[in-house]
Amino acid sequence: MSDSVATASLEAAAERRPRFKADQVGTRARDWIQLLKPRVISLVVFTGAAGMIVAPGHMNFFVALVTIFCICMASGAAGAINMWYDRDIDAVMQRTITRPIPGGRIPENEALAYGVGLSCLSVCLMWMATNTLAAGILAFSIFFYAVIYTMWLKRSTPQNIVIGGAAGAFPPMIGWAAATGHMAILPVVMFGIVFFWTPPHFWSLSLYACKDYGRAGIPMLPVVRGARHTRWQIFIYTLVLLAVSLVPSFMHLCGWLYTTTALVLGLGFIACAVRVLLEPQDAQGVSLKGDKAARISFRFSLAYLFFLFCGLLADHFLQAWV
Ligand code: HEM
Ligand SMILES: CC(C)=CCC/C(C)=C/CC/C(C)=C/COP(=O)(O)OP(=O)(O)O
Numbered sequence: 445m446s447d448s449v450a451t452a453s454l455e456a457a458a459e460r461r462p463r464f465k466a467d468q469v470g471t472r473a474r475d476w477i478q479l480l481k482p483r484v485i486s487l488v489v490f491t492g493a494a495g496m497i498v499a500p501g502h503m504n505f506f507v508a509l510v511t512i513f514c515i516c517m518a519s520g521a522a523g524a525i526n527m528w529y530d531r532d533i534d535a536v537m538q539r540t541i542t543r544p545i546p547g548g549r550i551p552e553n554e555a556l557a558y559g560v561g562l563s564c565l566s567v568c569l570m571w572m573a574t575n576t577l578a579a580g581i582l583a584f585s586i587f588f589y590a591v592i593y594t595m596w597l598k599r600s601t602p603q604n605i606v607i608g609g610a611a612g613a614f615p616p617m618i619g620w621a622a623a624t625g626h627m628a629i630l631p632v633v634m635f636g637i638v639f640f641w642t643p644p645h646f647w648s649l650s651l652y653a654c655k656d657y658g659r660a661g662i663p664m665l666p667v668v669r670g671a672r673h674t675r676w677q678i679f680i681y682t683l684v685l686l687a688v689s690l691v692p693s694f695m696h697l698c699g700w701l702y703t704t705t706a707l708v709l710g711l712g713f714i715a716c717a718v719r720v721l722l723e724p725q726d727a728q729g730v731s732l733k734g735d736k737a738a739r740i741s742f743r744f745s746l747a748y749l750f751f752l753f754c755g756l757l758a759d760h761f762l763q764a765w766v
Contacts (some may be wrong), residue, residue: 705755
């Protein structure tokens with residue numbers, strides 16, 4: 445899409461956007477929660493908690509709870525800043541048009557204050573409850589997602605989520621740092637797993653949300669390079685992900701239970717990617733089956749990360765027990 449067409453459609457959508465009604469102020473707790481992207485937070489927090497639990501040593505239960513709360517708050521705060529900055533494109537895309545800001549239910553300046561306020565609070569609380577390393581990585585993650593990904597990469601390059609994916613990969617390192625005060629190989633490998641998981645996770649969704657992104661003028665991979673190229677990229681990244689997920693096994697950082705889980709899930713994700721690759725499609729690679737394979741692959745990506753980290757935790761407890 446050309447810049448002028450994208451700008452015109454953004455302006456037209458802004459005109460259609462419902463105006464904010466003052467009587468709705470403060471009455472919609474659900475909207476304030478939606479601004480934090482709660483379902484995304486749930487998995488982000490789980491990966492952070494996993495990093496904290498597999499770390500060596502004993503952590504005070506209350507400090508552990510505060511750590512999880514801070515990761516939750518920081519990730520939500522970054523999501524709120526993302527929704528504030530993206531209010532123009534969210535108003536154009538079918539998937540996001542009913543969000544609290546484009547829906548006219550939360551004023552944009554309050555959303556920004558909310559995001560910045562919660563960001564500061566989460567970092568200060570983490571620093572007081574744990575240590576400088578954990579608070580520092582937490583602050584960097586917020587900055588990376590809200591500024592580097594949202595304000596810069598998302599609108600400028602089709603590699604946006606490859607680089608930007610780092611933001612969502614930090615939580616295991618934050619959890620580990622909060623528990624120990626230093627860094628080690630395992631949390632860095634966990635970072636690598638989430639990092640290489642992000643492209644097949646997001647590009648599966650982008651295959652069926654491609655029209656939305658095109659209309660908003662966002663250079664997501666299927667918009668810029670086409671669906672066929674994106675299908676191949678998903679496949680390649682699932683292969684790399686399988687290799688990275690087996691690094692803890694090769695380095696003897698975990699046992700057979702994790703290795704089996706990683707192998708089964710990794711092969712499952714590759715099978716999803718092969719289905720995406722082979723799905724009946726036209727000459728441009730656009731699905732003739734309503735992107736069924738990509739929808740399955742996206743859902744599988746969520747299950748993959750959850751169960752892989754469950755496997756890591758189960759393996760950790762098994763090793764401690766035997
Ligand atoms: C730059 C990296 C990422 C991008 C661009 C991305 C993009 C997306 C998008 C566009 C959605 C659909 C959201 C919606 O329709 O409301 C989504 C859903 C989701 N993402 Fe990601 N994601 C990324 C990283 C992550 C990470 C690191 C996690 C967790 C570790 C994660 C967990 C989830 C979950 C749980 C959902 C499902 C939400 C629901 O059911 O509404 N994502 N992601
Ligand atoms: C600890 C900490 C700060 C972690 C940050 C974790 C985090 C929120 C990662 C990114 C997840 C995500 C939903 C990206 C989509 O943004 P998008 O703008 O491309 O998606 P959208 O179009 O649905 O808004």
